Amino acid sequence: MASKFQVPRGTRDILPGESERWIALEGTTREILSRYGYREVRTPLFESTDLFIRSVGESTDIVRKELYTFEDRKGRSLTLRPEGTAPLVRAYLEHALGHGDPVTRLYYIGPMFRYERPQAGRYRQFWQIGAELLGPAAPAADAEMIDLFVAILRGIGLKDVRVLVNSLGDSVCRPVYRERIREHFESREAELCGDCKERLRTNPLRILDCKVPTCQPAIASAPSVLDSLCDPCREHFDGVKAALDALSIEHETAPRLVRGLDYYTRTVFEVHAAGLGAQNAVGGGGRYDQLVKDFGGPQTPAIGFSIGMERLLLATGSLETGAALRPDVCVIAREPGAVLEALRVARELRGLGTNAASGLRVLVDLGGRSASAQMKWASKLEARFAVFVPSDAAGYAVRDLDAGKDAPHQTDVPSLRAWLMEQAATVSEDVTR
Ligand code: HAM
16 A cells, blocks of 8 residues: 655654564563562653763764754754653752662663664664662662673674673773873774764774774774773673672673763673674673762662563564454344444454453454455454344354354353453463464
């Protein structure tokens, strides 16, 4: 069916068949987050532009090239959120969510927006699951965060993953490292791509993250951040690795892992999954011990991560279309005048408003088809039963479509429902095939 309109470039529709997978993913993730003590925050899809410039950082690709920024009718500059951490920290301070508790655990699930070049696993609107732990500075917090990340991946059946960790130091040792890196790349500027030449001036650490082949020799010989850490940062990083060992979480130290946001301090990490191609990070995160303070709050160490939901689904190989849900019952109107009775009977069979657990999935054909065409429709949907209206002298006629034979008549709707429920219980585990 042709339309004059198409979905905007870099965005996608999540259609029935796929949407069930999203619902399942969200359900599993929420359950795991709640078992770790996390509670959800839903922030607006847009915020004042300044919020992102001051947190993500003026010289990052996200702020320089990828923001969806617009003015509202009063001339305020607003931006569709490119990530969830800065909005969450804003909300944390605005509503004093940390009040009275030195440790606050929060999460969000929702769409983010970045004007990136679209490719497999990279979109302009994409979904993130994010968790943020505000308060604790100790390495045990970093380990719990990574443990939670891995628990979510395991929970949805993703096992083939690599956990990469690094430390970016703090305000004491990072400037020293940045200067060393700048000097290193300055001496090899001729080898760098155009973007990296610019990064040399604005954000030299980001050169380490460049994927352009000609930049790789200069990157490979760059000094390691781990050699520049001050004693407290080194101790912290050793503590994180020891804590991961204690929790039996396999991990690799990745001294070139820098990440694309400026708010990080000390620990950063990424989780890579097989089968994702170039966009192999299913998620990442790190510490941001200064961000709460930068936003005007008290000194509050924090750490968090975000998982890209499209990438998570791609990595589990399940972004493809699945089967439709199978109805328990199709109510067949034997004559055109019976369609309203069909709707009434269907509503009662669904059992809503009584006990939701004791309901059935019930469909009525609204296409005005003949009774025999409705029967074909019911078998195409693989309905378990057909119920016929109007009722006759013996009550409601029922056909067991799975068994291919008539079932006993049921005298009224309550007994019809009770009988169908009893039958459906034997197949209910199977309805989502
Ligand atoms: P990020 O690395 O920018 O971190 O994004 C996290 C994840 O979001 C990525 O690993 C990827 O799975 C997904 N993602 C990012 N951009 C796209 C895109 N264009 N298309 C599809 N998926 C994408 C953050 O956003 C930080 N807020 C993470 C964090 C939380 N750090 C501390 N707390």
